[in-house]
Amino acid sequence: MEKLSSQLEGREFMFKEVKEALEKLGFVLASNWDTEHGYFDYVLETEPAIEVLRIPFAAEDFEGEESGGHVTITCPFLLKHQYEAGNDIDAKGGAIRGMFDQFQNPTDKDAAVDSGKIEQGKQVLEHAEVLLME
Template sequence: MIEMPSEIENKQYKLIDLEKKLKPLGYDIGGNWDYDHGYFDYKMDDEVSYLFLRVPFVAIDGELDQRGVVVQLGRPFLLAHKYNKGLDDHVADPNPWVNQFSEPVDSDAQFPQNWVKTGQDLVKELEAILLYS
């Protein structure tokens, strides 16, 4: 994980407004959200590892499943998830409807240095979209 200091840190927005601005750029709300916090993820690459720019946020007025919730952005960071290729046939639960994907080799893998500049450019784009448009 590599932290990316940014001017968007601690800025507050309605979650719906963030979604309208960020989803067309390729950001998704990651699956690791809860009622009080979540992440916008931008998948940068998926050749060897999944490389993400992740933008954390916390609910400060309401809960994430409520209409009109206001969130505060945290410090963006670069994150790599390295996965086994193919299906995992060594899972404890044999039910394919429950667990059909491979386990991560490393859910916090080393982030490749040659992608850091791309991450910095994405953060600058975020700042331009959220602060100056």
């Protein structure tokens, strides 16, 4: 994980405004959000590892994606998940199990982010700052 300094950190915004602005740049609302916090993700790379610029937020009066509310941006960061190539030798068979347990664990879920991706992530973050600070 590589933390990035940002003008956005500590700033409060309306959720819908942040979501609309970041989606224009290609960010998505990560599926692991809840009513207290969440992440906007920008995928930098998918092969041979997943590298993501993540802009986290904390919410006070957040009632869900449709209702919105206010969010405060916290420290953006880059992360890299290095996955094994090939078949998972520890996989358990069966159709039902395969629906729920179909992905291998990363070989390194906090791998070092490549310097080129750090620069790319900083550029994307700068674009996000411009859009949100207007």
